[in-house]
Amino acid sequence: MCGKSGTGTEPPEEPPISSGQEGQPKSDVPGGVRLVGGxxxxxxxxxxxxxxxxxxxxxxxxxxxxxxxxxGGAVPSSEGRAVDVRxxxxxxxxxxxxxxxxxxxxxxxxxxxxxxxxxxxxxxxxxxxxxxxxxxxxxxxxxxxxxxxxxxxxxxxxxxxxxxxxxxxxxxxxxxxxxxxxxxxxxxxxxxxxxxxxxxxxxxxxxxxxxxxxxxxxxxxxxxxxxxxxxxxxxxxxxxLRPPHSGPPPPAPRPAAPLPLPTPAPRAPTVPPVAPPAASAPPQHDDAPLPFASVSRPDSDTPSFAARFSASGRMSASGRASSSGRAWMPRSSGRYAGGRGMIFVSIAAYRDPEAQWTLHSLFSQAHEPDRIRVGIVWQVHPIEDADLMRVAGARSHPEWLSRVRQVVLPHMDAEGPCKARALAQAMWSGEEYVLQLDSHMRMVPGWDTLAIGQLGEAEAASSFGKAVLSTYPLPYEGEGPAASVPEPDTAPATLLCAGAFAQDGFLRTVGRTLRQRPAKPLRSGLWAAGLSFARADWLKEVPYCPHLPHLFFGEEPYMLARMWTRGYDTFAPSVPLAFHAWDRSARVHTYQRDLLPTPTPAPGASSGPNSGADVSTGSGTAGGLRASDRTGSGMALGETGVGWGLSPTLEEEEEGREMEVARKEAAVLRRRSQARVLAVLSGGAATGAGEDGVGPDGCGDPGVGGEASWGVGGVWGLGRVRTLQQLAEAVGVDFAARVVDSRAAWGGLGEDAFEA
Missing domain, CATH: 2.60.120.620 (q2cbj1_9rhob like domain)
Structure with a gap:
């Protein structure tokens, strides 16, 4: 805002300006317009x-x-107007x-x-x-x-x-x-x-x-x-906004480099000592709502990754920053100046009551909470979910609020995990590390130093000095402040293993519990979206694609293929970093229940290698988890579903009809997204769209860069460092032939390595 609010949220370079009435900033230049903080x-x-x-x-x-x-009467028309004087x-x-x-x-x-x-x-x-x-x-x-x-x-x-x-x-x-x-x-x-x-x-x-x-x-x-x-x-x-085809938009105030950003040289791994904080019980009634800023200013002078996205999540045609959605955040100083040593946590949450406790856990369990920054995408009902958009414990720790950046979207606008995660990534502001999480997690004490140390070990063992930590974590029980987590010091580690290819053509992944903790991170060859830790170079080289609406199963193998072919190796951490709420049967609203059909189980999903002590699986009933609990995409995007009362009101009936229409529209978009991703996983690129916007493969909007961006070397396509055939030889999963061998079924270790 123009002037000072007395809160210290303005950037330091702003000159002091006298204020108007108490708490209200006043411009120093009459008639001058200069937005600060939006x-x-x-x-x-x-x-x-x-x-x-x-x-x-x-x-x-x-x-x-x-x-x-x-x-909701946003247009000068009598249609669709809902009058409520209260x-x-x-x-x-x-x-x-x-x-x-x-x-x-x-x-x-x-x-x-x-x-x-x-x-x-x-x-x-x-x-x-x-x-x-x-x-x-x-x-x-x-x-x-x-x-x-x-x-x-x-x-x-x-x-x-x-x-x-x-x-x-x-x-x-x-x-x-x-x-x-x-x-x-x-x-x-x-x-x-x-x-x-x-x-x-x-x-x-x-x-x-x-x-x-x-x-x-x-x-x-x-x-x-x-x-x-x-x-x-x-x-x-x-x-x-300027209508389509009405000429180029004005130049943005802060240009950013086009995607993809160049790959830096591999760095020597660093393994800091682990000094977990003292355990503390979460507060019962100590939450605070967040300030509603959509995309924050970088904590350093590093150009923001968000600059390449507009407020609606679309990449700007020029690759330059859209000014909408910007807000000022306090600068980082001292040992974290320039983003060094800082961790950006990317979360997509769909009407999830556990999200506020996930935020609490991130800060309260961190060894150094000052280095944590969070970008969260809330997909919520504007009235029913107002109490969900909070940080539990923030009344006692108000500094946590200034470390959370957020985007708020109506739940009816949800387009699946890829779009939501792309929006969350757009809030990265130069931090050195990136942690992608589901919205229903509990972190272990000292998770930040553990993750950085584990990543350093994985980078030392990787082929190109580029590594990603990822797995399906063990479950925690209960919810909110009453949640119960396993003992972090003795809880076993987990490893991602291949299940089988389902009828939709996508691999379902299984998380298995190891009998013994390994001495160091294990190379896995697979990847889970719900827990992924890497240097921020990963985010810049393999950004989430926002042009895959309602892609659900297929998210993880698509991202894996893109990162593998760019030289990234995936590893399972040798110790737990977090725990996950796999059982969400009590949740009223889930994305899957609203907008996804009942998934078709992968062949053998409830027998053979999938019937072991599995943490999670992409389909079927392995490990005691329903297919509707998702796991195969490890999802952070929470979930929706409509829980009707015995006597639905007219509003509920209307919402039910709207959701049915949304399901049908989502199904069409999902098929197009699946076709595009399957074309990439076959080792090529999706074919071009026709004049009606849908190509012979069923694909729609190709996004920024056109069809070329989906080819080998394109931002949404495969990389040039390695091939998918080399992935099949190394891991045992052939995405083109849709074949899984016995090595991949047990993570290359054999059945005896896992709990029965």
């Missing part, structure tokens, strides 16, 4: 004479014709400068024209606001009218990129007496209104609707209008 406040944006005239005209214009505002209590009408001029409301026309002028300033700074702006006049009547927490960029209007609000109230507005403040969930606020409608200690900027004030912020940021005890008038402008 927002900006400018007082006296309109002159007092224009304010007085427009305030009166606003009352007249609403008297001439207005209607009750709707929740959630949103304002009356509104849509404006255009031309209509105001014709009706004689010259002052309102002047305000609209002034708001239109912001677009040129924003475009010069690289923001994509090339679409046609829309304007709305609204009044929140006295008596407690409010608008609950929401984001302006939503399913109903996904093109909104910037929101600008001009208040038409008296300049003497008293926020404590009159209410009606805007709570912007992005920057911490510590003024007198910290608890006025906000959950206690939740970071937010609380802005009084003072007449003439402009509030400008990115439309993906969550915010709410607190109860108003006096008539509250405002004009809101929404700036939209």
């Amino acid at each position: 927002a900006c406040i400018i007082d006296e944006f309109i002159a007092p004479e224009l304010l007085e005239a427009s305030s009166q005209e606003a009352q007249d214009a609403l008297a001439e014709g207005s209607r009750q505002a709707a929740v 959630s949103r209590g304002d009356t509104m009408r849509w404006l255009t400068a031309e209509a105001m001029a014709e009706s004689g409301h010259s002052a309102l026309e002047g305000v609209v024209r002034k708001l239109e002028g912001l677009r040129q300033q924003l475009e010069k700074q690289g923001y994509d606001v090339g679409g046609k702006p829309t304007f709305q006049l609204a009044c929140y009547p006295s008596g407690g009218a409010r608008y609950v927490r929401h984001a302006d960029a939503s399913v109903s209007c996904p093109t909104r990129t910037m929101t600008a609000i001009v208040y038409l109230n008296t300049p003497e507005w008293d926020p404590e007496r009159d209410g009606g403040c805007l709570a912007l969930y992005n920057l911490p606020y510590t003024g007198r209104l910290a608890n006025a409608g906000l959950e206690r200690c939740e970071p937010a900027a609380v802005v009084a609707p003072v007449g003439g004030r402009l509030v400008l912020f990115q439309s993906h940021l969550f915010h709410e209008v607190l109860p108003s005890h006096r008539h509250r008038y405002a004009i809101t402008a929404w700036f939209h």
Whole structure:
């Protein structure tokens, strides 16, 4: 935001600026627009004479014709509008400068024209606001009218990129007496209104609707209008993304290098000593919600990987940064300056109540929690899941909140693990190591130093000095603060083994429990998405592809093939690093239950090599886990499903119909994604799409770089260091022929190496 909020969240190079009202930043340049942390406040944006005239005209214009505002009514139409005055209590009408001029409301026309002028300033700074702006006049009547927490960029209007609000109230507005403040969930606020409608200690900027004030912020940021005890008038402008085929977007403010980034030379492994922290019991009621910042600023001067993705998760055509979704984070200093020694944890969570405890475990069990940064993608119902987006224990450790970056998406927009993990990776900001996790995990004490040490040993044993630690962890029981984990000092290690190829053409992987802990990490030749630890070079060389909607089974072999052919060897850690909640039968919402069909078991899934002491398996009932528990893709993307009551309401019935439509659409997209990945696993590239966007192989959007990006050497295709035939010879899994030999079934060790 322009100016200082008194919270220390601005970058150090920003000069001190005097503040306006308590806790509210004020611009030092009248009329100047410069967003910090995704927002900006400018007082006296309109002159007092224009304010007085427009305030009166606003009352007249609403008297001439207005209607009750709707929740989700993001377009000027009566279709699909849901009116709920308890959630949103304002009356509104849509404006255009031309209509105001014709009706004689010259002052309102002047305000609209002034708001239109912001677009040129924003475009010069690289923001994509090339679409046609829309304007709305609204009044929140006295008596407690409010608008609950929401984001302006939503399913109903996904093109909104910037929101600008001009208040038409008296300049003497008293926020404590009159209410009606805007709570912007992005920057911490510590003024007198910290608890006025906000959950206690939740970071937010609380802005009084003072007449003439402009509030400008990115439309993906969550915010709410607190109860108003006096008539509250405002004009809101929404700036939209440039329509397709309307010319190139403006240059972005922070260009980034195109993918893939060059491969650095192998480094000498480092094995730091392990000094686990003292064990501590998780708090019972000590969680705090997160500030809603979508993509954070790097903690160092390293160009952000997120710069190559737009707020919607699409790679920008130019390969340059999209400015939407950026927020400032505190810089790292001292021993972690420049990201050295830091760990970025990538998590995708789908309506998962365990995610907040996973975050708690990451920080509380780390030997050095200062080095941990998390990027999490929440896929949630905007009302039902509001309490899930928290960090358990953060009231006692508020510093944890500043170490979590996040993207929040409506659950109906979920497109499977690949898209969600790509969005999570986009929040990497130069940390040296990357840990990819499922959203329902418990870490062992000292997991950070253990992981770095284990990786160093694996790199020393790898063929090219490039290694990835990965396995299916042992299960933990229970949930929340009552969860029970195995004893970390004595728990056995696990190893990934090959199951069989299912009818969909994809390998199902099995995690087996070893009789004895190995002396060092074991080469496995397979990879699990739910626990993967590597240097950040892995993320840069083998980024998750966001153009594979609803790919589920197939995620892991696709990633394995890409990393193997780029010279990466996979290893199972010799000691547990984490534990996993495999049994999710009590979960109401899972991605699989909503959007995936019942998987077809792989041949022999419940007999032969798959019937041993398995931690998890991709299908069938091996190890006592249902196929719906997923494991074959090791998934972090939590899961959805609709749990209906005995007497569903009209809203539930409508949601059920929407989910059925979503399932059918997902099935079509999933088949296209599967066809594209199977073509890559055959050793080639997916064939081109036709004019209708679907090629002879059923593939759709090829993504950035076109079809060439899926060929050998392309960012989404195989690498050139090794071949899949060499993988088959080394591991015993032939993806092209879809054959698994006995070596792969037992991880190259033999049946006796595993518990019965």
